[in-house]
Amino acid sequence: TAPADTARPARRPVRQDEPPPEDGPAPPGPGPEDPVRLYAARLAGTAAEEAAAFPGGAGVPVRVPGAAALPRILDIQRALRSLQRHRPPGRPTRLVLDEPATAEASARALGLVIPVLRPESRREATVRLVMDASPSMAVWQDMFEELRAVCERLGAFRDVQVHYLQRLADGRAALGQAPAPGTRLRSGDQLRDPSGRSLTMVVSDCAGPLWREGAAQRILHRWAECTPCVVVQPLPQRLWNRSWLPTERGTLTRVEGGAGKLRFRPDRPVRPGRLRGGLTVPVLPPNATALGAWARLVAGFGTGPVPAEVGRVLADHPAAPAPPPRAVRPPRELVRRFYSSASPRAVQLAVYLSAAPLTLPVMRLVQRTMLPDSEPSDLAEVLLSGLLRRGQAPGEWYEFTPGVQDVLLGPLGRDEAALVLKHCSEYVLAHFGRGVRNFPALAVSQLTGEPVVEEDGDERAPAAPLPLAFAEVSARVVRRYLPGPAAPGTADREPAAPPPGRGWAVRTARDRIAAQDRQGGDGAERGLYEAVAVLRRAVAAPAGPDDAPGEAECELAGVLLRLWARQRDPELLAEAEQAVSGLRTAPARALRGRVLYERALARQAEQPDARLLAAAEREFAAAAAAPDGDAGLRLDCVVRQAQALVGLGELRDDPIPLLQAQAVLEALAGQGAAAQGGADGALRPALGRVLLALLPRTSDPVERTALAEQAAAHLASALPETSAGAETGAGTAAGAAAPERSPGPGGLGAAGAEAGADAGTGAGAAAGAGAAGAGGSAQVRDRARTARLRVDLATALRYLPARLEEASGQLGRALAEAGGDPELRPAALVCLARVHRARSARDGDPAALEDAADAYGRARRLIPRDGEAYAELLPEWGDVLLQRARAAGGRRFTSAAVRVLRDSRAAIPQSDARSAHRLVRLAEGLRLRHGYEGDVVDLREAEYLLELAVRHSRSPLEQARAWREHGDVQQEIHAHTRALERLDRAADSYRRAWRAALEADRADRREVAVELAARVQELRGGVLERLARPRAALDAYRSALELWRALGEAAADRREALASRVRTLEAGL
Incomplete structure (x- = not known):
């Protein structure tokens, strides 16, 4: 499950390889009696198509609430309501007609119309939320989104803007649209608002390179000159002076007539070595008390004084000296230094996290379940402690510095480790399903001795492959509590004085494995651990x-x-x-x-x-x-x-x-x-x-x-x-x-x-x-x-048309014997689909294609979407649906074919060698749907996809096929528009296909390339005839005739028909 996204829904990103949308009439709105639907209404006929393509029903993904990253979010929302009374300086930008006053003034003017205008009472303020995009801020992304949602729900602002503070290669600060560094950037000066109608809230731990180099302070100074600014500091207050924006304690008062500007009075003189002058920006923790006091001052509910801490920023803020390289310290010293400076809850959280995979969702889950009273700042302390480093896996993964995890596991009790792993196993079930091996659950079984309860799964696929870290951490924790040899007095008691040599250890290990194997279940794994402990000691002995x-x-x-x-x-x-x-x-x-x-x-x-x-x-x-x-x-x-x-x-x-x-x-x-x-x-x-x-x-x-x-x-x-x-x-x-x-x-x-x-x-x-x-x-x-x-036998029988029924029977028995095997069942279903395809090729029965599509659909639900097997299955499934759509009564399968072929194209990157072929197949599906439904939009999309396929083709033959399809699409568009330009484009596409096929002739697959070159030249001649260019058409036909002759007797019929056409044209010239 994913946390509920309460922020503004993002617009769908536009892919570079998608054609621009067609202008068309707006869809009809719902009538007064139409029911309000939770999801978008389906088009006519979609239900039947989905039933054919996705038998067994299809689910709808929904979002469910998750744990809030912003503590006591409702209190914060109530505290910020004071901003609803905030009025920016300057005259209102809009006046509206005051009808009663206009009528009164006009009546008194004896017939003259005298309009009276009044200022419109509407909110003019804009809040700009800026998040520091440095790596250390990744843990606060959810908190930032929740703060954004709070501002949107307040109703106090005309607009809520979101920006991410990025560092350019030359060290300057810039603003991006997303935390990823590859997004489009713009100058930070664009947030400088001389009108004073905006508020700026910067969320940062002030520990990134922009703050060390002074670039963040300089841009914050330019913003604070015009509008109220505040820094929301998520770190614990005792750590603020360790950041690159140290704070001073004092009081804030509101400047009368200053449109929300605040004046700071320090409690004590500035310390030697600290910066002087510049502007002071309030630095607040993300809690209701501090944010509410600032909001009341800015909105004018009081003039203060209010106790506060501020950071000082200068127009030419200097860079701090680069810190010396961190000395390499032993793991125990790293942990000892962390213990001496961290809060007690952060220390306990670090100990708990030593038994969990270090990805942010799991870390938050462990924090919420094991330490429910802790704050997000406690997790931030752990992340900034030096005990962790960013992992190599993609995403927000961390790993302990070598040796630190073993030190932290020392004070962790066996029962506590089992409880942490239990929560991790619940996370695996919730996010990856029962189709993956739940390594944390197996580890809990080893630590507690309780068997793992595994329910027989339906035909469901894991949501994604389980990351390797879940297996590695679970194994490490179990090894930490690895049992030694059985205690004296047990049934498998070792001799009090083992004989010299290693033979006794080998026999003992085999006996323990055999004894646990007889018990079955998770006892077998316990026996393996006991055998490993015995054999390790034996190998260490002479x-x-x-x-x-x-x-x-x-x-x-x-x-x-x-x-x-x-x-x-x-x-x-x-x-x-x-x-x-x-x-x-x-x-x-x-x-x-x-x-x-x-x-x-x-x-x-x-x-x-x-x-x-x-x-x-x-x-x-x-x-x-x-x-x-x-x-x-x-x-x-x-x-x-x-x-x-x-x-x-x-x-x-x-x-x-x-x-x-x-x-x-x-x-x-x-x-x-x-x-x-x-x-x-x-x-x-x-x-x-x-x-x-x-x-x-x-x-x-x-x-x-x-x-x-x-x-x-x-x-x-x-x-x-x-x-x-x-x-x-x-x-x-x-x-x-x-x-x-x-x-x-x-x-x-x-x-x-x-x-x-x-x-x-x-x-x-x-x-x-x-x-x-x-x-x-x-x-x-x-x-x-x-x-x-049985699956292997059916694979062999698939090549023997007379034994296809035997292959289907073997696969039916294989599916019954496979049970809930997450890998064997999809393999058997894919093989069954291929057997049905072979049966269709043998008998010409469209029902066999429907059986194949059904088998592919069942297999698809068992394969993770980001797996290579998923990307390999989709083109086969799409081809089957496309083949069925071409057969009698195939109209209801066209949309399903297009949908699957579109997924097939999206399952691989554009740089993949298979991309061009999948683009061509998708274009074929769109052309087929146009043939049934007559929607020219399908042709325009097919045209664009084929041009994209040409650019991504890896071989001349592949390029020739794409150009041939492109020419066919131009002729079909001409049938709608009657524009001669489309026929010109078709002739040019066929010419390009001919040249590419001749180039492929020199490379490989000569017969296929020559036949394709002959066909496209013949098609080109037909188009040129329609354009009233008989001499050019005659040249194309003669070229095609030479190519057909090169293929020998296999193309005799085609050659004769074309020769007759050439003679007719020659006679007319």
Whole structure:
């Protein structure tokens, strides 16, 4: 939920790539009996279109009240009501006719009309709210908006203006329209009002560079010369003298006849070294008492004196000397200095925040719930304490200075930490939904021992991906209270005097994990933490004579990988990599490869790291070839090597790594390794997924059909084994070999993401006690594994028209088995939509397209809007709706198609290589809607979008297609306007398309480019004929005829028809 915005609603920003609105008749107003609607009324037919495009109903986003950043806001509003009586100096600017006085004067003048005017009683004052846009003021943005809303509700001002004080590159102060530095700026002198009809309120902590350099004071002096000014200082009053605008204490009195001007009398002489002269500006805290006293003085409800503090500003205010560089201090000293100077509530708040992600909404939530009597200034003390710094993530994120968080966690009790994390988990539920993994809730479960209550979700997507900080902070807090070995007297009691060596630690860790796994639920994660504690101590101790080399290190790395699959804490991966660094055994190299693979996929970027994937592939290959590895480990490493190769092939768009993956898997199968230990159940799905990745890169239809048959055979033969495991609930070690990632759009693909999900049994024993399962019960894991196999099988069957019904059946069972899996369900729905599209292509049935659109709509609701998968799904969905709109009875789908295609275009930046294609598709949708509805506005927008697509095209062929569409649009506009200029533009667009297609002919895709060049030249000839230019038309037709001849016999019919047209024109000349 978002806080209620009580301020003036902002106008919709105008995008640079949007066409100017068309002038048209105003819409009819509501009649006297029309009901008042909360939301905008829908156009006719919209409900049916939305039902077709968004089955299941659509919600309306609403705003709900949040916590106020301005304390006791109603008291402040009542205190400022005095400004309603404020009257600026000077004569009123407007006079109105006094009708009774005019009648009286005219009657007395014996028939002469003598108008009598009187001053209009209306508010003339304007309040200008100026916020300092320095980084330290980000925490006060909500308070500024609430102050703005208070001023708007007062009814005391003719206008409420909002400005942001920015710093230019040369150090001068300027005014912007938003706090972001990229907004349009203007000179600060524009707020200088010689008429005195304005009030200026500056909200600032006076700690930014503009105040240190004196630029803010100089511009404030120019404003205060003409109009009443005040600085609203949100920091605690005891910190004001540490800012760059130190204050003096004294009394303020109103100057009679001074139109709100105030005179300051100090209580004591000015201190040596302080500035003298200049103007004094009141500095007020954001509370009702101080603001009310100032408002009464300005409005003239009294002359004072009123106790106050002021800041002194000069016309040539000097810059303060630059502070010396801050010395690097140990974390404990930083915390000690903060404790010695901060208020008690700020100290307690800093301790609580050490257990929470440091983003402003969460910080305010922790403050409101843990310290309800605290003020916003307490949070500001923490932010300005030097304990925090701005984070690297986009947005208002902070992080502790290295080492400070551990020091602050020291005095935090376990129960208090659990309470803070509980509030963070509620924030996650409110803002991200149940579709994300709630790491704070899992941490609370670990600290309190209470199980996490997870409700089965509907088909809902998380509002956004959960930021990584929620996982990192939760894991750090849990590690702070990480339990040690079980106390004596428990069932899993360790020997009083453990034997020398590490074997006992390895056995104890395995026993504890097995015991907690049998309990299920969150106890499994507790067992992992206990195993990590035991193994850490064992690795730190010297190895015994009977210990296997590297056994404890590999066991520790494996357990850490299991924790990583649950917590997603990067420090766990780093510790796992450190544990096996330097070891050259096959299990160690396999674990190192797994760590590198997870690091590659865990990057906070759009794509995995190809360099790390290549390093992981080399480690798996070395482990598979090592002589000390058993058959199970070799199988596991080969499967994981193929998985890494598939990822490399998709990242680089290169089939060579995919062919290498196919070769290594087939080589292992040929050695007979598949007959050992159920390993065939791991090889077959892995090989099937590699073949799936090869299918889109195979252009020959016969070869593609053969590959699809092979992939389907491998996946179908593996399916009965996994299904049996799922039905009995008996988890196999093969399935616990890798953290499972679900297939889906935008990732590595259905093949690459799951190639190692069914590894062999040897890896679990050799590389750390089944060392990387994804958590949850064995039955749930096996059902998810079965569902993934069904999705992969359906993907292969999609390429086989005779087996599309079988593909639909497999996907139906997969959706039933997937439950509420937030990644598997959208992947299955997208695959189902593609199967319906293939069925439509086979049967020509429009109903299949409607089924596909329905499946895409269900998948869309499960995918976060800012994810790459969302941007990949929209163009497919839009194409399906566009195709259905072109079929019989498709009019009701056109608006839905345009809406989805518009979202598809907005889901990626204009600099993206896919932008031009999406612009062209949107233009096609608008043209189709114009064909049904006849609205020329759609054509004008399509014209603009196609011009934009030309500018963003990355290839000549793409540019040629955009110009061809642009020419078609010009002809359609001519049908409305009958302007010959449109035909000239059409001919020019076709000429540009022809030239671009000829350039593409020299690059690649020759046949496609030549055919497009021939078609646009033929279209150009037709336009030139309409313009009565037969010779130019004949030249265009001859050029098109040569191009059709270059295509050979495939274009014989077209060539003959065009030759006949050329002969007709030649005869007429």
